[in-house]
Amino acid sequence: MKRSHRLLDQHRRTVQPWLRTAVIAMFGLLMMAAVGCHSDPNIKKRMYLESGNRFSAQGKYKEAAIQYANALKIDKSFAEAHYQLAKAFLKLDRMNSAYTELARTIDLQPDNYPARIDLAGLLLRAGRTDEAKSQADSIVAADPNNPDAHALISGIAFRQGDRGMALSEIHRALELDPRRPAFYEQSALLKSADAADATSIESELRNAVSLDPNSAGPRLLLAAFMVKGSRWREAEQTAREAIAADPKSLVARTALAQIYLRQGDQVNAELVLRQAAKDLSEDPAGVRVLADYFDRTGQNAKARVEFEALASSTPAM
Template identity: 30%
Template sequence: MPPTVLAAPANPEAVTAPSTQTPRNAPTTPPDPKRVPNNATAIDATDAPIFRRHAPDTGTNPLDRPHALLQAGRFDEAEQAYRAIVHTDPHNPDALTALGLLAARRGEMERAAALYGRALIADPRHGPALAGLTGLQGEHEAIGESRLKALLTGDPGNAALHFALGNLLAGQQRWGEAQQAFFAAHSAAPDNPDALYNLAVALDRLHRPPLAARYYRLALDAAHERPAGFDTRLAQARLEALAPTAPGAATP
């Protein structure tokens, strides 16, 4: 499934009016994508963070190859590799979650939900499975804001949980809180294009055109390095619409 990305506002006049509301955690300067730590947790190109590694530390991990295929967009090969893992380890939450993501990409939402559910039976705190399930249409109520926040209390650096919470809050038009959640997801996953894009949309909805433009640009730059779930053409159009009201914002 492509990441749960938000719809950028289509009407510039609807979102560029001055506002006195400043999100408490809104960043004032864009991050430098060149300074992303090599070990940063990242929301995966297809929807979830790099999967937790449950395999024993034997020097090699069977999840490495399918995950590399997934990030490279070689979805058929990745699915075959994840299926092979599940065949020998039916309760592997990482492989089950990945198969859920791939099923959702094909529009098989019921199968995706079942796979996420199996992953959560194996590991009730599995952030990627929770994020994937939250992203399915109609599943926001099933996960619940309180549950996501409770899980974040014990795992505050989990990018997937912050991303899922941001999507839930955005769906309720709670843009200030959604912005904070997306910024937290971006902080945990600095090079992820979808976290950057959703942050840009939230800032856009909060009438913060200079910051929104900066993060649209950073999202587009990040999308050159790894697959993204948002439509880059629409993001570019929105950036160009905001540019006149945000001088210099397109340049990090």
Template identity: 30%
Template sequence: MGWRENQLLLSCGKPSGRTGSRRPPLASGQSPLYLLARAYRTGGPQDRFRRIDDRTHLPSAPERPTMPPLPDDRCGCGSGLRAVRCCRPTAVEPPSAPALDRIEARTERAADAFDRGDAATARRLCLKILDEAPAHADALTILACLLQISGPAEAAIAVLQRIRHLRPDDLNTTLDLARQLLRAARLPEAQAQARNAVRLDPGNPTSHAVLAMALTEGHQPHAGEFHYRQALALAGADAVTLANLAWNLKLQGRIDEARALYRQAAALDPAIFLTWLGWAQTEEAGRGLDTASRLLARARRIDPGHPIGGFEAALLGRQGAPEAALAVLEAAVGLDPAGLLEKGRLLDRLGRHDEAFAAMVAAKALIRQQGQGYAEPEASDLIARLGGFFIAPRLRLLPRPESPAAGAQPIFVTGAPRSGTTLVEQILSAHPAVAGGDELPALAQLVHRLPRLLDSPLAYPEALSELWMGDQRDGLDRLRDEYLRRARKLVPFRPGNRLFTDKMPFNELHLGLIALMLPAAPVVHVLRHPLDVVLSMMSHNLTHGFQCAADLETAARHCARVFELVGHYRREMPLRYLPLRYEDLVQEFEPNVRRLLDFVGLRFDRRCLRFDKNRRYARTASYAQVTEALYSRSLYRHRNYMRHLEPVIPILEPVIDSLGYSV
């Protein structure tokens, strides 16, 4: 079978060998999703050249052919084309009839070279064709195949987008574009293309599997679960899709169901490394540390060369062996950001603070190199507009909800990441009346859809001005009901739950909207010394807050902006608001737990004092800490890092003073 029958199926080809390959390390909390779906079509003879491992985030490095250097006039995207024939196109005359014959002959030679595995010849011929005929679909297709193997990913995406423009109904192009966008962590775009694939062929299991991956990676695991189950219904049970679904259920906190699916996946194909690794990570999340160690050892036997030091170190650290964990990481070569951050946390635990901070800084530098940086213009613009809209004279003109909301109601646990919000949620969800919702995306989704729901030409928050119109007087009821509908779908309710927590970090940005829609909803704002907050944000890879945690100073600036906005809300409108200091909670635990429960309208329950016995899996970076009994070792941790935190003290000093802390 030649390239024409397999075009754009590179990432759906036959799985490559399962042992001995070198792949990127998977650290604690990193998804082991088989980012490329199971092969529903088999590959051809070019597989020796074109395989992309079905079970990893990136192609195996040794299989990438080496390409010759490119001249300076080539496009910066890396496609190999001249810029005027790629991302900065100029007008070009259609080829003449003789030129067309020459182009078609070159295309046949390029296809033959591709099938033989001669990447250099195929690429050289494609570049010649596309220099003369930039919209030649077959040459673009061969080039896209080559770029998906050899990279760079951005070049593959650029070429696939051009092919999709030429052939908008081509399913294989759409699927490959979705996969490449997933590889590049461009999740909204990946999801859009995966949705297109399902629209093009709702009976295709690969379409559903790729959309399931995009939804799961994009923090919508409940929707992703539906599409994994559709893929299984259409194609039958297979080990890869079962393991992907298991990981999805793990992200939903459904540990027992995930465990059962991993057993099925391992029984169907016991030689898949990532099935055992994902199962080990699931057991670690469910507190089965010894079982996780046994499963990790099984994975090691399948693929001894696979670098999994990050997760292995995290597991050893949880088992009380930080020195052994650190030794694993120090023996590793080329740690990724997750491994470096794990190393930083271990060094901190061992009291080696300067080395710990250096590891954090190195990790953040790599994260920024990968394109994750603070979206400061967007953040500062939104915060300024929120402050400008939510002012008392304007708010007095807005209607209030016309009817009370029915059903389970939210408790908003707000605060910066790593401020203690997970601890507060774990305390609350230990109460029999409260379901733990974790980091619900429902409010952010509502904000995104709000202009459309109110039929407004304006963006949020200005779109709320539609509520002054006579035909939108019930708008707050509709917004509230839409939020509740979305949130309740994501919460694992138990019998007796009449409240649920919404703990998305930085939800305090939207205190104004919360107070309008749900004026009776309690808002618990967890406060912690700002220097402790930004230090802890440095030790984790967090995307909340417009990815402000990619750098120490941007984390400080964003936190300062948000604190200022919260103060504005409190001055301009009534809020059912409880500021709760993490330090007070830790040092005077029971009195503050009683105060917390009284604020949300619940009777005291001693189970809330034993939050570490709460068996629910907290789906956040703090999931391991809240399984431990209350400890105070994190209080004022910034004092060990004052030399490193000096640049952000002037940024945070006004907030520190206003909250009653000191430097």
């Protein structure tokens, strides 16, 4: 019995060091592989890109822009990172930076049609209509059934005063992609100059709402259409639905207040803005929306009270 124990101890003394050595070696190889992966520039740049994409999905566009820029420090010709950085800049309203990144994206990927669409949209906003049209025409020449390109040409035609062509092109976009709420909104806005199209306008705005139920935008356009027809109760309800769809939308809150003001109802307008200031306390514009309203409308005593309350609630630097 004792002899068997001695043999077992010898076996342990022989085998266990070998096992320890093997385990250490195995983990060493795994660590080297992990370090190797992280030092591979192609893997590292994609890690930054994916991190940026996660931030973008959460609406954290500043953080996303930093990660895309990190990817570009590794590879200045990383077209996907340039495009994602451009889109983050668009969200941050940094239009000059977005333009630069979109132009670089197109240099690297001439067939990146979404980037061309975005660039043309910036050019159109800047009044550079001919350059925007050149981008749109090049997309349609290569991809005649691109709905975004037809929607873009519609916007260009409207800017040039050709309402007929604008309507024709947005209808073509809708034929190609009838599930895009923005196309219905654009069509409704193009028709809004003609009172005879009221039924069609409302139908298209309701289509936009049904296709984008979690957005305030389509509902606010529908509410504005109702205001135009003095359909006050419906407009109020639709604006409230816009707030419910996007509780953080300051635009929706101020739109509802404006509906009340258009009816001469300052009491309810003030209640809406007071609630907005309370609910949107993390938004610098939201927290002072009531004070700004009092200041704009010459209610100086109320404005002073609100601004003093804001000052007292702001931590000293």
